[in-house]
Amino acid sequence: MQLNWKESGLRWYWVVVVVFLADQLSKQWVLANFDLYESVKLLPFFNFTYVRNYGAAFSFLHDAGGWQRWLFTAVAVGFSVLLTIWLRKQPANMVRLNLAYTLVIGGALGNLVDRLMHGFVVDFLDFYWNTAHYPAFNIADAAIFIGAVLIIIDSFSASSSDDKAIKE
Template identity: 85%
Template sequence: MPSSWKESGLRWYWVVVLVFIADQLSKQWILANFDLYESIKLLPVFNFTYVRNYGAAFSFLSDAGGWQRWLFTMVAVGFSTLLTVWLRKQSSGMWRLNLAYTLVIGGALGNLIDRLQHGFVVDFLDFYWNMSHFPAFNIADSAICIGAGLIIIDSFITESKPNGEDAAKG
């Protein structure tokens, strides 16, 4: 474990702050300027459309009666805490995992604030093709998905050890 937080993955926590602020500012802008289900076409395959998500990804458990709000709150707090502990234990040089963990934490906290403040998550990024729409999402969701993707990629990449450590073992 690194001897100080500056040498650990916690040094990357600025990404959490950046994701959280971008997510919350975008959602506040949507809430201030859109009515529920209002939509503005930006590209032939992309709209800003204000929708509410009472569930998790892709509206999973959205009609479960309200208990899911507290389940997803506990999951967000639990994962954010666990990833923060892992950040403290790893080197600041492990950029891919540090970036991944901080993206996931920032996204989880962004959606957590929505759940606690509104009882739902504000979604507004609406991609579609013809009449088929991908479920709307937000910046926090994007950060979580990119972070998860980086974690998966990192699991397949082996870093070479500096200056002959491999040769010394063989």
């Protein structure tokens, strides 16, 4: 049965807009106020540090010669289209999954714009403990991570409820 946008997961697309705007505005602020590698300590375990990521998560393929920019662009567009199609097909009351998909889409589009405009992704959230630093990331990365975790949680929840339905 075809759902209209109010009944479908597309009703949650406002999350995409919020994530995208928060991500892009934060990155523009960093670009306007920080020099590359400039760092400001905010907490004993957290800095604002402007770095460029030419690769994907954890700088994967950052030194691959430039082709990775187009690969990650295609992946971002592909996943965004696929997740939007899935949103269109599922009911709006599937809160966890709709939120997960829209977080991933918003994050993917935020990083996509960076890749297309700059050739790299602007990262600036730098968490660390003593001298061990977690790789710097941004709001888009955080949204993608949270969305992925929600998808994983949902997959276990759905399978356990399916198991209950089969047993009954």
